[in-house]
Amino acid sequence: MPTVFVMQRGRVEAYEAPVRLDADGRATRDGWAASIVSFASGPRAPHRWAVVAAPGIAVMVGARGVTAGVSPLAHGEHVFIGGEVEAIFSADAHPLPVVDGAPDAACPVCCEPGSAGRRGLFDCPKCPARACDACWAQFPHGRCATPGCDQPAAFDRPLFTAEPGDFWDGLR
């Protein structure tokens, strides 16, 4: 699940996205200042993430202001809420095991059958890409190989966790 890491008085809090944050950077239902939401432009389109700014609240993604209330969010981007709160958005994820496929279905990438020492087929969490674990392990930079997808999706490593030093204002 995508995660929003928020710096609060020197401590890093982690919230599962989607989440609404108040002006102090705490998860809230009412009186939110910024809302981190997922959307898709069509039923087969990749899931994307965006931050929505409440009216009257200044929200920045990196150095750019959130104009017209909403701005797309990419993995690793920093979100500033009201000039006080800094958050880091992480879309890091492991590839999702395919549960509905035939157990010996061939990998669409390397065409090897499902036996041959493989753990099975896995879907990209963001786009329709599907490949066996051996292929996922070889994709460059630990990211989905679909052009324009860029979903971080590597096996056998811990997911991204923000540390205090990852925050731009963390050492202030």
Ligand SMILES: [Zn+2]
């Ligand atoms: Zn494969």
Ligand SMILES: [Zn+2]
């Ligand atoms: Zn993908």
